[in-house]
Amino acid sequence: DQPPRLLIAVDPVEGTNLLAQWMTGAICVIAATLVGEGKLWGGIDGYMNKFIIGKSLADQLAELRSSKPKNQLALQFDSSQFVLDQPIEATVSLISYFTGKPTTSIVAEVLERPRNSDLIRRLRRMHVQVRLISDGDVTSAWRALSEDREVDFYIGIGAAPEGVLSATMANVAGGYMEGRCWF
Numbered sequence: 001d002q003p004p005r006l007l008i009a010v011d012p013v014e015g016t017n018l019l020a021q022w023m024t025g026a027i028c029v030i031a032a033t034l035v036g037e038g039k040l041w042g043g044i045d046g047y048m049n050k051f052i053i054g055k056s057l058a059d060q061l062a063e064l065r066s067s068k069p070k071n072q073l074a075l076q077f078d079s080s081q082f083v084l085d086q087p088i089e090a091t092v093s094l095i096s097y098f099t100g101k102p103t104t105s106i107v108a109e110v111l112e113r114p115r116n117s118d119l120i121r122r123l124r125r126m127h128v129q130v131r132l133i134s135d136g137d138v139t140s141a142w143r144a145l146s147e148d149r150e151v152d153f154y155i156g157i158g159a160a161p162e163g164v165l166s167a168t169m170a171n172v173a174g175g176y177m178e179g180r181c182w183f
Helices: 016-020 055-066 088-099 114-125 137-145 160-173
Strands: 006-014 027-034 047-053 107-111 129-133 153-159 176-182
Touching: 006 160, 027 137, 027 160, 047 055, 047 137, 047 160, 055 088, 055 176, 088 114, 088 153, 107 114, 107 137, 114 129, 114 153, 129 137, 137 153, 137 160, 153 160, 160 176
Parallel strands: 107 129, 107 153
Antiparallel strands: 006 027, 047 153, 047 176
């Protein structure tokens, strides 16, 4: 007998509250990798602070990090630091610069929870379009990764297991995700 050659992460019901309330949006999510070709962080519970963007923004962020900023706007964002370590105002300014959109046209999706209230307040103070979700942060991650620009980025503290699934999607889609356990 051969040992298992596949690592699997499953969220049988992502959006449990949506399902329990007979609302749309609950999904089943599965991610897998071949042993030796990737890793899935398993056995975690709790919360994760997440930042997710799609491929075009991820490519521009990588380019910024590999070169010296050429203007003052880029200097507001410290490209040597993680995005989650930056003030949200600097991150929004950078996304505005990358997309060519004013901050009033930037769309951020955030899980509506008390732990994200300060983030939401700061985004609204900048007049960012904040789309609050009640549940389903894997779906929000997908919207941020999609190149249709329905959502420019997903940010905030949500469930850690969903963060693992979101990271897998970001990897496959060529996007960018930062995740940090939050206690």
